[in-house]
Amino acid sequence: MSPSQETRFKSLYQEYQKHVYAYCRRRVSADVVDDVVADVFLSVWRRIGDVPEGDDALPWLYRVAFGVSSNHWRGSSRRRRLEAKLESIGVPSGLSIPDQIIVREEVRDAVQLLHRLGNADQEIIKLSVWEELSHRDISIVLGIEENAVRQRLHRAKKRLTREYEKAQRRTSATPAAQKGGER
Amino acid sequence: MNYEEQVLALVREGNPIPDLATLTVDTAENTVYLATLTQRSSEMTQLDTKKVAPSEPRRRLVPILVIAAAAIILGLAIVFITGNEEAPIVTEPTPTTVTDATPTTFAEVAPTTQPAPTTVVNAWDQIADFGEAGSQGEYRTGDFFSVPFTVNLPDGWTRLAPETATEVSLTPKYDECFTPDQGRTDNYVDCTLMVWFSTSSTPAEDVITAAMTTEGVNVTDPVVTSIGGVEATFVDASLASDQQAVINWGDDIYPLFPGSTLRLIAVGLPQSTVVISIEDFTNGASLGEAQPVIDSIAWKEAD
Numbered sequence: 413m414s415p416s417q418e419t420r421f422k423s424l425y426q427e428y429q430k431h432v433y434a435y436c437r438r439r440v441s442a443d444v445v446d447d448v449v450a451d452v453f454l455s456v457w458r459r460i461g462d463v464p465e466g467d468d469a470l471p472w473l474y475r476v477a478f479g480v481s482s483n484h485w486r487g488s489s490r491r492r493r494l495e496a497k498l499e500s501i502g503v504p505s506g507l508s509i510p511d512q513i514i515v516r517e518e519v520r521d522a523v524q525l526l527h528r529l530g531n532a533d534q535e536i537i538k539l540s541v542w543e544e545l546s547h548r549d550i551s552i553v554l555g556i557e558e559n560a561v562r563q564r565l566h567r568a569k570k571r572l573t574r575e576y577e578k579a580q581r582r583t584s585a586t587p588a589a590q591k592g593g594e595r
Numbered sequence: 596m597n598y599e600e601q602v603l604a605l606v607r608e609g610n611p612i613p614d615l616a617t618l619t620v621d622t623a624e625n626t627v628y629l630a631t632l633t634q635r636s637s638e639m640t641q642l643d644t645k646k647v648a649p650s651e652p653r654r655r656l657v658p659i660l661v662i663a664a665a666a667i668i669l670g671l672a673i674v675f676i677t678g679n680e681e682a683p684i685v686t687e688p689t690p691t692t693v694t695d696a697t698p699t700t701f702a703e704v705a706p707t708t709q710p711a712p713t714t715v716v717n718a719w720d721q722i723a724d725f726g727e728a729g730s731q732g733e734y735r736t737g738d739f740f741s742v743p744f745t746v747n748l749p750d751g752w753t754r755l756a757p758e759t760a761t762e763v764s765l766t767p768k769y770d771e772c773f774t775p776d777q778g779r780t781d782n783y784v785d786c787t788l789m790v791w792f793s794t795s796s797t798p799a800e801d802v803i804t805a806a807m808t809t810e811g812v813n814v815t816d817p818v819v820t821s822i823g824g825v826e827a828t829f830v831d832a833s834l835a836s837d838q839q840a841v842i843n844w845g846d847d848i849y850p851l852f853p854g855s856t857l858r859l860i861a862v863g864l865p866q867s868t869v870v871i872s873i874e875d876f877t878n879g880a881s882l883g884e885a886q887p888v889i890d891s892i893a894w895k896e897a898d
Contacts, residue, residue, distance in 0.1 A: 432749070434612040522605030530837055541603060544611045569599055576602035 417460045424463065425453060428470055433475050438542050439481045440502035452477045471545065471552035478535070478553055525575045540565055597634075716745055719763065723753045736763055741794050742867050744823065747891035762793045767884055782820065787881040791872040792886065797845040799861035799868045803828050805844035807861050812851060813838050822862045822871070823892040829860040831879070844870070858882055864894065 429449070436448045455476050456463060464472050526534055539550045547561045554561065596604070612618055617803035653792040683890045719736045735745040740763055752767050766789050795802065807814045807830065816833045833856045834840055841850045842859070849872050851857055856879045871889065875881045 430615045430618050434615055434618055438611050516608070519605050519609045522602050524611035525602070526606050526609075537603075537606065541607050542612075569603065572602055572606075575596045575597040580598070 420463070421457055421460050422470060424456065424473070429453075431470060432473055435474055435477045436481055438538060445485050446476075448480055450567060451480045455480065461505075463566065471549040472537070474543065474545075474553045475555065483519055519580065522576065525579060526572060529544060529568065529571055532564070533571055536561070536565050563572060624739055638857050663860040692865060719754075722748065722765070729753045734893075740792075741897075742864055742869050743897055744792075745891075745893045745895060746888055752888070760794075762791060764792070765888070767789045781794070787875065787877050788884055789874045790885055791849075791870075791874075793847055793870050793872070795844060795847050795870050797847075797867045797868055799828060799863035802844040802859070802861040802868060802870055803830055806830050806832050806842045809840055809842045811838055812842065820860070822860065822889060823894045825862055825864055825894060826862050827862040831882075832857045833878075834857060849874075854878070856882070856886075 432452055433445065433449050437445045440448050452473070456473065459476075462472075465471055490540065500577045529537070536550065536554070539553055540576070545553065547558050547565070550561045551558045555591060556564075688833055707807050715732070717732050717734045719740075719839075721732075722734050728751065729748060731748060731750045732767075733745055733747050736743045739760060741760055747833060749767070752765055754763075767787065797805075803817050806812070807817070809832075811834060812832050813835050817828045817830050820829060832842065832851060834851050835868070841848050842857075847870065849857060849859065854876060856875045858871075858873040858875070860873070862869040862871065873882060873885050875885075
């Protein structure tokens with residue numbers, strides 16, 4: 413790595429470390445997030461010549477973080493197997509749910525619904541709602557066309573809404589809710 | 596507010612890190628990390644320099660090698676000419692001096708240019724770590740893995756996760772995970788393939804039965820094969836819908852996810868069943884990449 417590349421790496425690290433940390437923390441648990449962030453920047457270090465200039469740098473970093481987070485989760489054999497075991501006995505696994513404490517029950521339920529979607533749907537919604545990226549930036553992260561982002565985001569939101577709607581109906585159909593309605 | 600707006604507002608509220616301004620990152624740790632990377636960079640630069648400018652002994656070696664190469668060529672030329680001495684176009688007898696020189700030259704060069712082939716079996720921990728480029732070679736699990744075996748890995752293969760007494764894992768070409776312009780856009784993970792070796796006390800046929808009876812999974816008919824000279828059976832499994840399913844064979848499980856194809860191979864060794872789980876994220880297109888690796892397996896006695 414040349415001195416100019418080293419300077420570039422340091423400047424990327426200083427400017428975007430919080431963004432990358434937040435991205436990873438939204439996808440992996442607190443106990444491993446430091447390792448995942450370190451792996452992301454190690455990849456950036458190796459590919460410093462590929463990092464685009466300007467505003468495209470952050471989506472590019474997210475793309476690397478996307479790969480590292482995914483692989484961390486998939487590669488973590490014992491963890492994923494434990495989670496699957498929990499799933500198999502009816503305990504929500506939190507496959508990619510960070511271990512945040514959510515106070516409001518309805519918020520927790522909504523996040524759980526999000527995590528029941530397919531991984532691709534989850535990711536595109538998180539990029540849009542949590543990272544607040546534009547369609548263009550999401551297209552860089554996911555490596556797809558902007559039109560495809562629009563379509564996939566639209567479909568993902570529809571699926572999430574459908575799940576939410578079903579959950580709302582189930583809640584209102586429970587005996588407790590019905591009793592409440594009779595009062 | 597409609598349902599879509601409601602649920603997206605709730606999801607937004609559930610953001611674990613809603614505001615970067617409130618995020619604190621340990622700057623001391625970052626400094627150490629950057630220093631480590633800088634140190635590594637410096638070491639890599641030194642290695643690069645060494646590659647460009649050979650050390651003194653290597654410089655001295657160059658003329659010797661040139662002379663040796665010239666001797667080999669001369670020797671081979673002489674052998675060639677001598678070998679053709681009975682050809683119709685050669686009418687004059689071969690000079691005595693040439694035939695005398697041939698065996699001497701050949702005998703002197705042969706030991707250094709044609710060393711006897713040696714088989715080097717590398718220790719398992721010499722396989723590159725996840726994230727590094729691995730080197731082609733034969734590798735042997737240590738006794739940490741209760742059913743030792745050797746396997747030939749092509750260039751690029753790496754270890755995927757830390758080894759345990761019951762599990763080792765491999766993956767090819769890890770760098771594919773980070774190619775920004777890679778064509779596959781619908782896969783959540785760009786990596787193509789993971790191979791897990793795990794031991795199980797469940798009989799091999801029961802492992803296959805567990806796969807075939809798991810709800811929500813499409814499974815091919817079992818195929819009997821041979822792994823390292825031992826009879827084995829495999830099935831290919833994939834999800835029938837978008838709902839996750841778990842194949843559970845008693846003392847171990849394998850979760851299946853949308854978009855993946857799992858080749859589950861159960862090998863009935865005398866001391867234990869070895870389950871080889873090959874997870875392919877390319878709908879089966881990359882399974883062939885694992886085949887030479889699986890074909891190269893040789894079971895070993897524990898040291």
